[in-house]
Amino acid sequence: MRNFNIVIIGCGNVGGGTAKIIYDTSVELAKRAGNRQLKIERIITRHPQAAAKKYGLPIDLFCADADVLSNEDCEKYIQQSLQNPTVELIIETVGGSSVYIHDLHKRILKNGKHLVTANKAILAKHGYDIFEYAKNEQKAVGYEASVCGAIPLIKVVQDSFTGDIINTVSGIVNGTSNFVLSRMSNQGESFEEALQLAQRLGYAELNPELDINGMDAANKLKILVQLIYGIEARTQNFAVKGITTVWKEDFMVAKSIRSTVKQIAFATKQGNEVFAYVRPAIVPDSDFLHNISGATNAIKLNALYSGEHIFVGQGAGALETGSAVVSDVVFIAKHGFMKDFLAPVSPVQYKMANFSDYLSSYLLIIKTTDQPGVIGTVGTALGDTDINIENIAQSIISGPDWFLPVEVSKCSENKLQKAISLIRERKPLLIKDYKFLPIIG
């Protein structure tokens, strides 16, 4: 049986989980990889001993039996691996979207090695280039683990939805923000309390900025939109709102209409236009996303012929994400580079459109005070803007503030914005603050 030699660069959570699975299941993997023995030639990381201990790996799998390596040392080991002709595939699990990582990807491919990565940040920035680059070098790029961890979305879109046309993608793709919102909703915790708990439980990074500002979810959505609609990720401009924009009163308002607030990634096509967002949205309790809590990820795909599909699984975790990385390695060991492996699945030239023009149902929440004529003024202004009201529920009273929830039928955010202007024109003191939350369903 021939070996299939692998180098792993970066041994944090994902790299460690990946190495552990390859090391522990080599017999299974060899069989699945078309009788290639997957062999970790070397793991390159700055802290070999700590990583070996943490993931239960023999130290001789690592580039050196050392406590700490300098960047120069690591670079030297990387250089050796790139020049080692027996290495067929390199896994990059360093993370980050620096120029260094982008260059590293190119160096890996240029030196004739296949590339597997879980790095969504860099793929959202340079994925399109890297895929083109790989095509020219006749090498494969595996990136299953970059979107929703263990959920096999990339391969499913690439090879299972080829007999269909995906109209809409929506879901919960960031476990940290979902955990925080779940705690705020179910336990009534404040944003800060929930985030601190997420950090204590290891769900959130010590610097959870990309999770809470929505960029992590946006990176995943960009990769999916690129794959499904062929629009280069870097050029995708869509609105991204983080969970810091969620008021605690939003949950009370949402509950009053049998719903909750979730951080949702959404993309849909109409004609050749794609509308997308990442932002907090209203999820009715009849929707399956309502019950997705904690770090679990869930994606709904609506397709022209086969209708609705739901995929639920673990979006993070060392072994969970590692299993997706390993599935890429097995696939490449078995198939090598395959023409059009990376091609977007649609021949239509799609382009991004502005979600503000998209017709969605919304929950409009107006923060106001106890004063007469609020509902009349709001109702009239919406009517004057040709917006149909589905339901105006009772205001939620929170301290001196009243939060008026208004459900409106499908309309554009631009139109809602006009209605807000009209209200402000007519009653300058009525609106203290406001927000529009799209309603999922």
Added chain:
Amino acid sequence: MRNFNIVIIGCGNVGGGTAKIIYDTSVELAKRAGNRQLKIERIITRHPQAAAKKYGLPIDLFCADADVLSNEDCEKYIQQSLQNPTVELIIETVGGSSVYIHDLHKRILKNGKHLVTANKAILAKHGYDIFEYAKNEQKAVGYEASVCGAIPLIKVVQDSFTGDIINTVSGIVNGTSNFVLSRMSNQGESFEEALQLAQRLGYAELNPELDINGMDAANKLKILVQLIYGIEARTQNFAVKGITTVWKEDFMVAKSIRSTVKQIAFATKQGNEVFAYVRPAIVPDSDFLHNISGATNAIKLNALYSGEHIFVGQGAGALETGSAVVSDVVFIAKHGFMKDFLAPVSPVQYKMANFSDYLSSYLLIIKTTDQPGVIGTVGTALGDTDINIENIAQSIISGPDWFLPVEVSKCSENKLQKAISLIRERKPLLIKDYKFLPIIG
């Protein structure tokens, strides 16, 4: 662009939906198939005009512009297609598990054509042979549509779970029986009423025997177990109980413990043994399967590294199932025959074990009458058999019959059977009837 010529044999629901998708989305498909133009060379069916009309297809796609063709005519057209060297792939959507179909599969492969089929009955019977046969002929067999229609389970197991080890598969894989049980549970309909409605709505065949006796679900489970654990489908002996064994009182009993009754397909491994069943089971309302109603299918996979995965989608329907057939065609047009494409993903020699020995939680329902000492006798007998009782709920009274629900901790069905014997020994008249329903969770 080179053509990729396809012949479709059988133009019922699945064949018709498949032809419709290929015909309507040829530009999309060509791009996805690595620039091969998928071309329907011919559709062979006994009623060309009716099929053309029903699926909105031009009659010149069919083998003849005729109302009815004889079997001999069809066979002549099949023979022509087999001998046509420009045909690269043949789709069999005739259905049934006759020797004729098995021979047809072999003739297709022997004549150098790839085979795609949605036919679960024949694959559960002869799939293993056909895969071996195809390997020798260096041809591919696509069968994504044979298990759970549009849910991409086959490719997901083949190519996405290769970095993991699947411990358990469970789910709802027969839409008809699920529809019937949902109606019985939610609308209180009788079995006959619910089945007639399913037939009127087109969910159930006019002859729904394979749906209601569990064999359709069993065929799908056998194909999955063969794929996951490598045990030849034909040799798999596991217990199959149909939904005709469900009493209407089962739903009342289930509701009293916040659960319902669903027809469940289940397989799990312990060591190198695989335990499996298809039978009605108790699904607590906390389980996501609880809310899967109507013709929707849902599968839960529990894997060693990546934990729990859920897949939900449409398990039947012309276009839904057709989209899965087309994804196989695209895959094969792009990749052709691939070594080990069909190999089971595990090197372990698994064997089937008897589910009666498996430790599961059960709901024991004892049909009895209003008489003193029932709970005492039952409780003592279970205790004497070393079975732990989790809960004995109040009996459901239905006419002269009392239905006593007893939830027991993990134990084997064999042990439960012993407890029943003990009760009968001690109080011959106590048990009028009884059943054990495994509890999912």
